[in-house]
Amino acid sequence: MPRIKPITLLSAGHGCVDVYQGAVASLVPFFVAERAYTYAAASGVVLAASLLSSVVQPLFGVLTDRWTMPWLLPVSTLLAGLGIALSGLTASYTLTLAFVALSGLGVAAYHxxxxxxxxxxxxxxxxxxxxxxxxxxxxFAVAPIMVAAVVATGGLRSSPLLVVPALIGGLLCVPALRALAATTGTGPRGTDARATDDRASFVKLSLAVVLRAIVFIGLSTFISLYAQQRTGGGAVAGTAALFVLYLGGAVGTVVGGGLADRWDRVLVVRRSYLVTAVAVAGVVLVPGPALYLFVALASAGLYIPFSLQVTLGQDYLPTRVGTAAGVTLGLTVSIGGVAGPLIGAVADATTLQTALAPLIVLPALAWLVFRTLPEPVAPP
Structure with a gap:
């Protein structure tokens, strides 16, 4: 029972941070509408948050392997919220990118x-x-609703209201860290002498994480606009598609944990990627309301591996669990953003459907990678 309360607080705090990762994609349709951004320019906003995060996050992982830095949790939460809150206050594209990058830095420091x-x-x-x-x-799931409620009613100038989850998340960190300090302390730590790193498997896992990230970021960046085109609906149809994408991720995470209790993680992740490939094909190719069903399936398929890949990475690198988390947990929402401008450029030159079509292949490639991975064995 003593462990339940801290993990629950950490989970809630995690939600308060990741709402800002979802907020970046949720703001894209409003940037397009109010500022006439092209697809490429809109995806550049997502890249601004993702690129800095992808570079910095593993560095924070290395630091947390050497020293515990619990103070990072409230500070990084506030940075994540501050950047998004400021992003709607300027018409300058450069400043918008800078503020979104600041949010990405907070996300990088947190995970x-x-x-x-x-x-x-x-x-x-x-x-x-x-x-x-x-x-x-x-x-993530709450982000499109939160952004729509704030920005659709007050415009981008109302973005400072989006800082509220960060304030809540910062407060939630305090009792969680007090509970941790009462049992673990906060000094430098040694490593288990019995632990050995499987670097080859970790590199392969990281490749699969990158493939998954490209698919998820590609969908989350453009699914709102794509749903409007494929269903003939307006902004509500787009917001609904993004909400389904994020909510399906929550369902997939729960399902993934349950499946991992019955079968090994590698098998569960491998099968989920096969389902994802079929579901993404449905998203890209099937018109009308059925789109939402395939969005939900694709999201669940992408998120069943989410927490399992984090623990797999930590088990492949048991002497560097912070670095493992910085790569696996961070790359799922960062490196994939690098592909965003490319998808946007292809969409500008052709159609959004053509630009999204290559995403069908990537889950199948991740499945092939996982066919080469072993299930980690705990040291005796």
């Missing part, structure tokens, strides 16, 4: 340390780590 803390307070439990990841997924 490695929070994953380390969550692993410690949960005792390495897959189910508990699933709950921690679920909080982030729910944050």
């Amino acid at each position: 490695p340390e929070s994953a380390r803390v969550a692993r410690r307070v949960s005792g390495g439990s897959h189910s508990a780590m699933g709950r921690f990841s679920l909080g982030g997924n729910l944050g």
Whole structure:
């Protein structure tokens, strides 16, 4: 019972941070509408958050492997919210990119340390780590509703109101970290002498994470605009598609933890990627309301591996769990953003459907990668 409360608080705090990752994509239709951004320019906003995060996040992972830095959790949460809150206040594209990048920096600083803390307070439990990841997924799901409620009514100038989840998340960190300090302390740590790193498997896992990231970021950046085209609906149809995408991720995370209790993680992830390939094909090719069903299936398929890949990475690199989290947990929402401008450029030159079509192949490639991975064995 003592472990439940800290992991629950951490899960809620995780949601307060990841709402800002979802907010970036949720703001794209409003940037297009109010500022006449092209597809490429809109995807550049997502890239601004993703690129800095992808570069910096593993560095924070390395730091958290050497020292515990619990203070990063509230500070990074506030940075994530501040950047998004400021992004709607300027018509300058450069400043918009800078503010969104600031939010990405906060996200980068948060994830490695929070994953380390969550692993410690949960005792390495897959189910508990699933709950921690679920909080982030729910944050993603809430983002389009939150952004629509604020920006659709008051325009981009009302974006400062979006800082509220960051304030809540910062406060939630305090009791969680007090509970952690009462049992673990905050000094430098040594590593288990019995632990050995499987770097080759970790590199392969990272490749699969990147493939998954490209698919998810590609869908989350453009699904709102694409749903409007394919269903003939307006902004509400687009917001609904983004909400389904994020909510399906929450369902997938819960399902993934349950499946991992019955079968090994590698098998579960491998099969989920096969389902994802079929679902993404449905998203790209099937018109009308059926689009929402395929969006939900694609989202669940992409998120079943989410927390499982985090724990797999930590088990492949047991002496560097912070670095492992910085790569696996961070890359799922960062490196994929690098492909966003390319997708946007192709969409500008052809159609959005043509630009999204290559995403069908990537889950199949991730499935092939996972066919070469072993299930980690705990040291005796």
